Amino acid sequence: MAQGHMIPMVDLGLLLADRGVSVSLITTPFNASRIRTTIDQAREAGLPIRFVELPFPFAEVGLPEGLENIDAATSMEPMSAFFRATSLLRRPLEQYLREQSPYPSCIISDLCHPWTLEVARNLQVPRLTFFSICCFTLLCIHNIWYYKVYDDMPDEHESFVVPGLAERIEVTKAQAPGFFDMPGWEKMAEEVREAEFAADGIVVNSFRDLEPIYIESYQKAMQKKVWTVGPFSLRNKSVAAMAARGNRASIDTDQCLSWLDSKKPMSVVYVSFGSLTKMNPSQLMEICLGLEASNHPFVLVIKKSETSEKVEEWMAAGLEERIGSRALVIRGWSPQVMILSHPSVGGFMTHCGWNSTLESITAGVPMITWPHFADQFLNERMVVDVLRIGVSLGVKEPTYWGTEAGHSAVSRDDVERAVRNVMDEGEEGRERRLRAKELGEKAKEAMEEGGSSRANMTHLIEHYTRHAMESMESNGD
Numbered sequence: 099m100a101q102g103h104m105i106p107m108v109d110l111g112l113l114l115a116d117r118g119v120s121v122s123l124i125t126t127p128f129n130a131s132r133i134r135t136t137i138d139q140a141r142e143a144g145l146p147i148r149f150v151e152l153p154f155p156f157a158e159v160g161l162p163e164g165l166e167n168i169d170a171a172t173s174m175e176p177m178s179a180f181f182r183a184t185s186l187l188r189r190p191l192e193q194y195l196r197e198q199s200p201y202p203s204c205i206i207s208d209l210c211h212p213w214t215l216e217v218a219r220n221l222q223v224p225r226l227t228f229f230s231i232c233c234f235t236l237l238c239i240h241n242i243w244y245y246k247v248y249d250d251m252p253d254e255h256e257s258f259v260v261p262g263l264a265e266r267i268e269v270t271k272a273q274a275p276g277f278f279d280m281p282g283w284e285k286m287a288e289e290v291r292e293a294e295f296a297a298d299g300i301v302v303n304s305f306r307d308l309e310p311i312y313i314e315s316y317q318k319a320m321q322k323k324v325w326t327v328g329p330f331s332l333r334n335k336s337v338a339a340m341a342a343r344g345n346r347a348s349i350d351t352d353q354c355l356s357w358l359d360s361k362k363p364m365s366v367v368y369v370s371f372g373s374l375t376k377m378n379p380s381q382l383m384e385i386c387l388g389l390e391a392s393n394h395p396f397v398l399v400i401k402k403s404e405t406s407e408k409v410e411e412w413m414a415a416g417l418e419e420r421i422g423s424r425a426l427v428i429r430g431w432s433p434q435v436m437i438l439s440h441p442s443v444g445g446f447m448t449h450c451g452w453n454s455t456l457e458s459i460t461a462g463v464p465m466i467t468w469p470h471f472a473d474q475f476l477n478e479r480m481v482v483d484v485l486r487i488g489v490s491l492g493v494k495e496p497t498y499w500g501t502e503a504g505h506s507a508v509s510r511d512d513v514e515r516a517v518r519n520v521m522d523e524g525e526e527g528r529e530r531r532l533r534a535k536e537l538g539e540k541a542k543e544a545m546e547e548g549g550s551s552r553a554n555m556t557h558l559i560e561h562y563t564r565h566a567m568e569s570m571e572s573n574g575d
């Protein structure tokens with residue numbers, strides 16, 4: 099239950115419902131409250147999707163009420179209780195599913211819920227693991243584990259080449275930790291791996307033409323079907339759907355669109371670092387100064403958790419006046435997909451969370467990459483080395499989630515240089531933009547009639563419908 103997992107899962111549920119599949123999307127009251135508009139839109143459209151709210155068991159694990167999403171935590175401290183509480187949803191989920199007639203034909207469950215394996219086994223229902231992560235990164239994580247690369251690597255900053263890949267990809271252990279690969283989380287890491295191996299198939303938010311070799315290799319490595327059915331964000335076509343995605347936007351969408359309309363095509367840099375990273379005030383100021391020096395108009399998203407009097411006073415003391423209408427600062431939740439798909443946006447400074455990365459690819463927008471933790475450094479390699487549609491800010495050290503870097507990892511000069519580079523009118527910039535545009539076209543084609551993701555979705559639905567009918571017949575139902 100984090101935005102980077104919930105948002106694509108909701109999109110996936112809606113995509114299935116669009117195809118006439120009856121969907122129960124399991125969530126909790128606080129998380130459902132954030133997407134109330136999306137729920138209402140689905141109801142008004144008469145889609146066969148039900149949003150099931152299971153009460154979150156705070157009290158049982160001693161969590162404060164309201165901590166139902168990882169972005170509500172300010173440190174790693176409550177995380178072990180959080181995941182314990184999540185796994186306690188096993189019983190109410192099983193009970194809910196048992197009450198359905200007929201039983202569901204399959205469960206699609208996020209990688210962070212390995213406990214659904216037992217639910218699926220108890221109900222004798224197939225279970226698919228869902229990743230909003232590309233197959234390139236999944237394969238890297240798998241190969242590092244499979245070839246036991248870390249067994250003999252005392253220095254987590256030593257760089258190595260990921261084994262078994264078509265391309266030469268260099269990372270360090272600190273940059274490519276694997277899922278829950280942290281001291282104290284060994285059991286969870288093992289359960290996640292077991293649930294991935296035990297899954298009947300894997301659903302991935304990616305598309306064939308983005309990474310054909312990596313999809314095939316990952317499928318081979320896992321020895322099971324990998325269904326690439328994305329990019330999911332394309333499900334949100336109207337401004338209303340984009341603005342309601344994940345949370346209510348903190349800015350009036352008309353105001354945001356008219357600001358974007360007032361800018362030249364491909365001139366704006368969009369700067370946002372997902373839902374979990376936390377920039378300290380001095381780093382935010384460095385970013386602002388670098389953006390100011392780049393001379394490009396920009397949209398900067400400052401999360402609620404990052405807002406501070408220090409930054410506000412500093413901005414009011416000069417920056418706002420100097421920059422004027424060249425900048426749009428969003429404090430809180432940004433309608434990201436709406437902004438990225440606007441023709442005036444020409445670059446995205448991102449932390450390389452896979453959803454943001456794929457949303458940028460889908461919009462045909464090249465990236466300035468600044469990974470922080472988890473899978474983000476590997477996603478950066480995908481963007482910069484494999485797809486060649488990004489410029490790296492050169493950050494090598496992870497900033498762990500729940501901690502705030504005490505220093506500025508990136509200087510204003512680095513920001514200015516990277517922005518100028520990605521927005522560059524010269525040969526290199528033009529070619530990068532062209533590659534990004536081509537991928538954006540392919541992303542859209544994948545989701546259209548006759549496209550690979552649409553066809554995969556059809557096969558997935560047919561496969562599990564047939565499987566459910568056969569089970570019912572053999573049970574004599």
Ligand code: UDP
Pocket residue numbers: 100101102103105343344370371372373374375399430431432433434435450451452453454455457
């Ligand atoms: N997002 C958004 N508005 C914001 C911040 C994030 O719409 O202000 C969305 C973004 O479009 C993406 C998701 O939240 O779909 C973040 O997922 P990602 O994998 O990029 O990063 P994470 O937040 O998991 O680090």
